[in-house]
Amino acid sequence: MSDKVIRLRAAWVVGYQAGDHCLYANGEVVYQGDRILFVGHDYSGAVDEDNHLGNSVLAPGFIDLDALGDLDTTVLAFDNQPGWKTGRIVAQDWQRRDLYSREQLNFAKHYAYGQLLLNGITSFAPITSILYRAWAEEVDEYLYAADVVEELGARAWLGPAFMAGYYASDTLGQFHYINNRDRARQGLEDAVRFYERLNARGVPRLSGMLAPDRIEGGDDAWLHELGAVVKSLSCPTRLHCCQSELEVREIARRYQGRTSLEVLAQYGLLNAQMLLPHGQFLGGVAGDVSEDIARLADSGATLVACPLVSGRHGKYLEHYKSIRAAGINLALGTDTWPSDMFTNMQMGVVLTRVVTGDVQAASAADYYRMATLGGAKALGREDLGRLAPGCQADMIVISLDQPALGQIFDPITALVLNGNGRDVQTVIVAGKTVVRDRELVNSRYSVAELHQQSQQVFNHIISTYPERTVGHPPVSEIVKPAFNIVTREEP
Structure with a gap:
């Protein structure tokens, strides 16, 4: 039996014409199976099912290239600084071990991937923290992640994170690089093995990627081997770079003053396959930003902006206008809680205007394109x-009857200004409804159950902070409340 031909009608449909989004007032989308047949007005063919969505926006699903894939602990450092004193850099004397059980890791994937769908993110490349692990991520763990994606009905690019080394801090706040050649080699081999196994699975919504952790975690041999693998597989590869002062300083020290992008280019890692969060420290220690922008533009690589997490850390793309002018592809990632693309679009527009001093530097449309078309280009998927x-x-339905949206003068601008992931009512991936009325259609958990259990897992990971934090202070000194807590006095 062939799939039904289904028509969706909405007050607004975000269509596509002449290389850009357009808006159809009182428009319609007709699809069969996983493919769209028609977008516009007055479809003339026969349909098996006709659905009127009322005062809603029917839009493409968002694409998140640095998607929060576990419980987010960066929020703990929001007001607890400096990071090296509060667990963002592990203690040099910590004997690394896995602080999550496999059961907890598995649950975290159900929780995080479900949250992405609930926020209208239909395609994602998840990232998890390796601060809580004996080393990095494992093949079996990500085979289970693939099971979760299949179960929920999402679309994902997956690959276990791997590294050659990491930075640890002593009690004086001096950072030391600790590497392990055997584990570096094994991590890369495991990443390739996972990529091959995932492709052999033959599930259209599942794709493999390479997820090296970050450039400063590499060494010469690792970068050389990684470059060869990226060339061989020619698959999306996400590598955090130009992200932090620590990275810029250490790359310059270890590579004769070079910038992170120079080093990537040296090892064949600056090309169209590369997804590069966060791009905040272009130019290295010398600050020659123009050369880095030219390198990035010539390479075809994608810069993945993550406005919310960047803003929380007080740093964003000061050179946004030059990056745009150079034609560099820009995409978005959430990378922190909440996994809300609306918040990231709004924050991106606001931060861009602030750091550039130009109110016209970025618009709602610019960031909406980044959340959709930019991500699709980065993945080489013009069908997304x-x-x-x-x-x-892959579609989402957003009700315009939410009072918090205010008055609608333009649906896209209103959503970027005032929208929230909680406004997403329905999510469709490959023609299948995966979120209906704010519940996950295919999940073994209700949203309420996910929330309740996630708090238990989060409490557990907070309890492990003293062992991996410099000086091993109690939790009360690492994660402090905004105000003093007053408890009831016992009689």
């Missing part, structure tokens, strides 16, 4: 991030 005939039927 837009609603057009032949594209994947």
Whole structure:
């Protein structure tokens, strides 16, 4: 039996014409199976099912290239600084071990991937922290992650994180690089093995990627071997770089004053396959930003902006206008809690205007494109991030009857200004409804159950902070409340 032909009608449909999004007032989308047949007005063919969505926006699902894939502990450092004193850099004397059980890791994937769908993110490349691990991520763990993606009905690019080394801090706040050649080699081999196993699975919504942790975690041999693997597999590869002062300083020290992008280019790692969060420290210690921007533009690599987490750390893309002018592809990642693309679009527009001093530097449309078309281009998937005939039927429905949206003068601007992931009512991936009325259709958990259990897992990981934090202070000194807590006096 062939799939039904289904028509969705909405007050606004975000279509696609002449290389950009467009808006159809009182528009419609017709799809069959996982493919869109028609977008626009007055479809003339027969349909098996006709659905009127009322005062809603029917739009392409968001694409998140640095998606929060576990419980987010960066929020603990929001007001607890400096980070090296509060567990963001592990203690040099910590005997690394896995602080999550496999059961907890598995649950965290159900929770995080479900949250991404609930926020209208239909395609994602998840990232988890390796601060709580004996080393990095494992093949079996990500085979289970693939099971979760299949179960929920999402679309994902997956790959276990791997590294050659990491930085640890002594009690004076001096950082030391600790590497392990055997584990570096094994991590890369495991990443390739996972990529091959995932491709052999033959599930269209599942794709493999390479997820090296971050450039400063590498060494010469690792970067050389990674470059060869990226060339061989020619698959999306996410590598955090130009992210922190520690990275810029250490890369310059270890590579004769070079910038992070110079080092990537040296090892064949600056090309169209590369997804590069966060791009905040272009130019290295010398600050020659123009050369780095030219390198990035010539390479075809994608810069993945993560406005919310960057803003929380007080640093964003000061050179946004030059990056745009150079034609560099820009995409978005959430990277922190909440996994809300609306918040990241709004924060991105606001931060861009602040850091550039130019109110016209970025618009709602610019960041909406980054959340859709930019991500699709980065993945080499022109059938994603837009609603057009032949594209994947990955769609979200956002009600415009939410009072918090205020008055609607333009649906996209209103959503970027005032929207929230909680406004997403329905999510469709590859023609299948995976979120209906704010519940996950295919999950073994209700949203309430996910929330309740996530708090238990989060409490557990907070309890492990003293062992891996410099000086091993109690939790009360690492994660402090905003105000003093007053408890009831016992009689």
